[in-house]
Amino acid sequence: MKDMPQDALAPRIVARLDALAAISAEAGAITRVYLSPEQARASALVLGWMREAGMSARIDAVGNVIGRIEGPVPGGPALMIGSHLDTVRDAGRFDGPLGVVTGIACVAALMREGVTLPFAIEVVGFADEEGTRFATTLIGSQALTGALAPDVLDRTDADEITVREALHAAGFDPAAIGRAARPAGAILAYLELHIEQGPALERAGLPVGLVTAISGATRLAVTLTGEAGHAGTVAMAGRRDALAGAAACILAVEARCTPEPGLVGTVGTIQVASGAVNVIPGRVGFSLDLRAPEDRQRRIALADLAVTFSEIAEARGLTLERVVTHDAASAPCDPALMARLAEGIVAEGYPVFRLPSGAGHDGMAIAPVAPIAMLFVRCRGGVSHHPDEFASAADIEAGAQVLLATLRRLVADGLSGRPHAT
Numbered sequence: 001m002k003d004m005p006q007d008a009l010a011p012r013i014v015a016r017l018d019a020l021a022a023i024s025a026e027a028g029a030i031t032r033v034y035l036s037p038e039q040a041r042a043s044a045l046v047l048g049w050m051r052e053a054g055m056s057a058r059i060d061a062v063g064n065v066i067g068r069i070e071g072p073v074p075g076g077p078a079l080m081i082g083s084h085l086d087t088v089r090d091a092g093r094f095d096g097p098l099g100v101v102t103g104i105a106c107v108a109a110l111m112r113e114g115v116t117l118p119f120a121i122e123v124v125g126f127a128d129e130e131g132t133r134f135a136t137t138l139i140g141s142q143a144l145t146g147a148l149a150p151d152v153l154d155r156t157d158a159d160e161i162t163v164r165e166a167l168h169a170a171g172f173d174p175a176a177i178g179r180a181a182r183p184a185g186a187i188l189a190y191l192e193l194h195i196e197q198g199p200a201l202e203r204a205g206l207p208v209g210l211v212t213a214i215s216g217a218t219r220l221a222v223t224l225t226g227e228a229g230h231a232g233t234v235a236m237a238g239r240r241d242a243l244a245g246a247a248a249c250i251l252a253v254e255a256r257c258t259p260e261p262g263l264v265g266t267v268g269t270i271q272v273a274s275g276a277v278n279v280i281p282g283r284v285g286f287s288l289d290l291r292a293p294e295d296r297q298r299r300i301a302l303a304d305l306a307v308t309f310s311e312i313a314e315a316r317g318l319t320l321e322r323v324v325t326h327d328a329a330s331a332p333c334d335p336a337l338m339a340r341l342a343e344g345i346v347a348e349g350y351p352v353f354r355l356p357s358g359a360g361h362d363g364m365a366i367a368p369v370a371p372i373a374m375l376f377v378r379c380r381g382g383v384s385h386h387p388d389e390f391a392s393a394a395d396i397e398a399g400a401q402v403l404l405a406t407l408r409r410l411v412a413d414g415l416s417g418r419p420h421a422t
């Protein structure tokens with residue numbers, strides 16, 4: 001890391017990202033799913049870093065790691081800085097942890113400057129944003145706002161372990177997760193720094209960008225049931241092959257989404273029940289993840305695909321079951337808070353480049369209860385959810401300094417800022 005000033009934040013941030021990346025369920029890859037032993041180890045590490053930065057730190061009833069520095073009123077409302085500590089399978093090292101460790105580094109720097117806080121500041125490492133294990137998402141941040149649907153506890157992972165059972169096995173009380181919910185007004189505002197996970201900043205030649213809104217998303221678990229049979233003896237005509245039906249559905253998703261700007265649909269998992277090389281697939285489950293910047297656009301596509309899936313199932317003699325496992329409206333960032341983040345960007349000498357987020361973030365869950373704003377850091381090639389995910393130390397430094405500059409302003413002038421002379 002050459003040419004970094006003495007007080008640069010990136011060296012420590014990068015070292016901590018490396019430390020977290022070493023905690024994984026798989027050797028040579030990064031996989032840390034919700035309520036896994038790896039997650040517990042990562043949480044313990046982050047807890048220590050928060051304490052080292054002068055915060056009181058705890059793990060809440062659903063597994064979120066929360067560090068806090070009190071303001072003038074103990075227990076009073078807090079400015080929250082957050083992102084997530086869980087990962088997809090074979091993940092990169094930046095998606096999620098970057099926002100948590102940068103938040104800790106910025107709060108530590110702010111405290112070193114000896115500022116007096118007009119409100120509390122919290123840094124949160126959310127426990128489940130990716131939804132990798134239970135095919136849902138945002139369990140950590142939804143529990144924190146009190147919006148977690150009770151039936152999430154009945155969701156199962158690939159080994160048929162429910163969220164309830166997994167909580168219990170990880171040492172949490174499933175009956176007590178309501179305690180993670182913060183009272184109304186507890187969050188003054190929410191800031192999240194995250195890698196872009198797309199190519200816009202790289203194309204613009206900029207290290208940081210200001211997020212305008214987070215795309216809404218709907219996730220489905222779809223099951224097609226036909227009839228299993230002998231691959232050698234059952235004639236092709238009249239087969240009720242559930243996997244061939246699923247293939248038709250997957251291509252229908254691609255055909256529906258491809259021509260429409262902004263709309264993206266992905267079938268990321270598929271399971272053939274009792275699959276074997278010489279058996280006609282009788283039952284197949286697959287996931288669908290559908291996103292668009294506009295909720296109306298997503299709803300229309302979802303309704304269209306429901307009709308298409310039914311037609312495919314009917315034509316092939318299959319029964320169709322669809323379960324919505326996640327549904328989040330698009331979350332606009334708060335104009336006033338964006339303006340404060342924009343001041344931080346300008347203060348660090350960068351132009352304010354605005355861009356939407358196609359990826360989901362914990363801020364989506366916070367948006368109904370508090371103003372949110374997000375800062376993106378350029379990532380190489382726009383690659384994410386992949387081991388090649390990369391943000392340079394220089395770009396991380398730029399992001400951290402923007403966040404720190406924004407925090408200084410928020411602390412000095414209050415959340416809404418000084419009235420500007422006209």
Ligand code: GLV
Binds near residue numbers: 129358360
């Ligand atoms: C989270 O990374 C998501 O957008 O799926």
Ligand code: MN
Binds near residue numbers: 096129194360
């Ligand atoms: Mn993320």
Ligand code: MN
Binds near residue numbers: 088095130385
């Ligand atoms: Mn992710």
